[in-house]
Amino acid sequence: MTAPSRDDALAPAPGLDGALEALWGTPRGWGRLAAVNHTIIGRRFIVTAFVFFAIGGLLAMLIRAQLATPGNAFLDPGAYNQIFTMHGTVMMFLFAIPMFEGLAVYLLPKMLGARDLAFPRLGAYGYWCYLFGGTLVVSALVMGVAPDSGWFMYTPLSSRPYSPGINADIWLIGITFVEVSAIAAAVEIVVSVLRVRTAGMALHRMPIFAWYLLVTAGMMLVGFPPLILGSILLELERAFGWPFFDPVRGGDPLLWQHLFWLFGHPEVYIIFLPAAGVVSTVLPVFARHRLVGYNWIVVSIVAMAFLSFGLWVHHMFAVGIPHLALGFFSAASMLVAIPTAVQIFAWIGTLLRGRPVFRLPMLFICGFFFIFVAGGLTGVMLAVVPFDWQVHDTHFVVAHLHYVLIGGFIFPMMAGAYYWLPHFTGRMPVHHLGTASFWLVFVGFNLTFLPMHLTGLLGMPRRVYTYAPGLGWDGLNLLSSVASFVMAIGFALFVVDILLQRRFGRPASADPWGAGTLEWAMPLPPPSYNFASQPALGEAAQPGQALAGPALAASMAAGEQHLGITRNGWRETLGVDAVTGRPDQVLLLPGPTFLPLWAAVATGVFFVSALFKLYLLALAGAAAVLVLVILWLWSMGSRHDMPIVPIGLGQSVPSAPADRRSPLRGALVFTLVADASFFASLAFGQAFLWVIAPNWPPPAFMAPAPILAGLAAGGLGAAAVAARIAIGARRPQPWLAVSAAGAALALAALAATIGLRLPPPATHAYAAAATALAAYAAFHAALALVAAGYSWARCRAGYVSPSRDLALHNTGLLAGYAGATGLVVLAMLHGLPLLAAP
Structure with missing residues (x-):
């Protein structure tokens, strides 16, 4: 008689799977629009973000085609300004942040040993707001009225006298619509990490990725409102003539820059930290050693978040800041390199103490090391005020930005895509096309943006649609443009590889990388309920170590841990004390509902009506949102005290408390x-x-x-x-x-x-x-x-x-x-x- 395989051990106990699937499943057909399950919502975020990434990449190709040769007439100035603005807008607001949100929504409950996030309907509402707001912004490009003042929307260029059409209004209102989604996701992530974990997962024993997401979401809650405020104030100025940024009537254009960069510089770290979390999660698996310096990394994440809010003037050194302020912000800009270095040294230490296996995800992590460190060094150069004055608003800054954002975000996310591909599809990646994709992207990227450092040092300004011949920029620009198409081929090959492997890849075994973490302690692809029962982690679990060995995974699948039953038609998951991880309640989560979709539609009515100056209709949309939110909240709670219920392993806790523990x-x-x-x-x-x-x-x-x-x-x-x-x-x-x-x-x-x-x-x-x-x-x-x-x-x-x-x-x-x-x-x-x- 042969022993059962690990794949068989992860199959839920007979009868339990059907009962849980009946509770947690989502109806087919139109019922999918009512989905609130985090796995579905996370996948939607990720796929939609990839679509916007493809749009942003096509716009980048148009930019490089225009700049390939001097005096090029491929694009006229108006079209170039729209394409340039939309490229930055799509990549910053419609790709980077939503991609991280999608990964968080999909992975967090699985990593934390939970069955869903704290507020499934809020996650669904956030997705619909993101989709509708992003579609509003991108559709403007098709209609020829896309924003054209740059993705930073500096005043007075974006004010009514210099941008009289609807273009700037689309940016201000559309991006604010998208930011509603970001705030909703941030609230959901923070509360879920703190309160919706499995039993025994104390704060200091969480997966390191959860720490990255917790800090990032906290930064979003503080960093995004200044941009929302700035967008509202500028729209009020454009629509009603309120002169916040008009110096003739007591305003100041620099106020917009302060509000924008109060968001914009933390934004860089909001993008980087989740990607660094992917590195801290994936690298130890292939290094065959637990993460070195777990506590130091947590401290460095918090320090980086704190310092990032003191750097916004880093982008304004050339506007006439007093010398004392220049010195302070220059020092702070250099200081933030220290927590970054702590993480890099921890990763290197993990590799040195382990026995690295260079599989496909590690290839992208190595590319990340090279490119991000180079981008970080140019960042320190730009923190030096005299040097910044020389290269400010040149292509040197463009090169630095892309080295940091593509090196610090795209490469780790591609590593994460190959690492978690078996989780999404149940099939394994292979090296062939993935390796070719890596080298095309890596070589194409460096040949695209490394020459931009030189054109910047030679004085080529950013945000120009053409240039005169004979300035020393011609050959370098042609090289950048040709290489950018090589990089684009690499990204296209990556997409083809993912699609082919989804269809033809060999089936993945349970925990195919040997990670031993909770997200792999389930069947692949995952069921809608994640875990047949939620594990109880013992005191022996140490930071940075694997949490789910084969014995625990099999016990979870057999329903022998917490909540390994179904009762009363409830969707149950554990709620825990934020610090200790001790179970203190059973949360009852909602099933599929159209409320999030209708609430997002009503929100869209408000924003679109404001865009077209239909203010009575906008008020009706706002009233509809208020009514739907009240209905949403009214459906929660009970008219009688909920019972204390057993959760397994001899423990009982209150169910769905309607007090301050909620x-x-x-x-x-x-x-x-x-x-x-x-x-x-x-x-x-x-x-x-x-x-x-x-x-x-x-x-x-x-x-x-x-x-x-x-x-x-x-x-x-x-x-x-x-x-x-x-x-x-x-x-x-x-x-x-x-x-x-x-x-x-x-x-x-x-x-x-x-x-x-x-x-x-x-x-x-x-x-x-x-x-x-x-x-x-x-x-x-x-x-x-x-x-x-x-x-x-x-x-x-x-x-x-x-x-x-x-x-x-x-x-x-x-x-x-x-x-x-x-x-x-x-x-x-x-x-x-x-x-x-x-």
């Missing part, structure tokens, strides 16, 4: 973190103009209104205090009514501030900035009002009790945030004028 609490907290970043950027904008802009603020606009300020402050305080009292009250409905009344009073006072005290916002940047601040406070007062009404309705419907008080806690948190930010706004609108008065 991941929904964390979702609101991290959403408010992003909101606070938005508010801090808005306050920074007013402070920047106050200090930098001439004649700012005009004395005529400075009269305080103490009565309105007092009413608004009292209302905000009453709303926050009443909401807080309602949390602990036995009969909370009256206190919620008080909270709603306070929010309504604050809203009325803030509206009066906007409508009566402030002059029209189009008259001066001070009036525009003050109106934006007051509108922010009024919007959050309105949210507090809606939250109080929603909680009151939940109380009346029986969803709230002393043990089910999540709605009250979240209302109190939102009301407190609205009160705190509202008081800051009131101090800025009514207090600063008193301090600034002569």
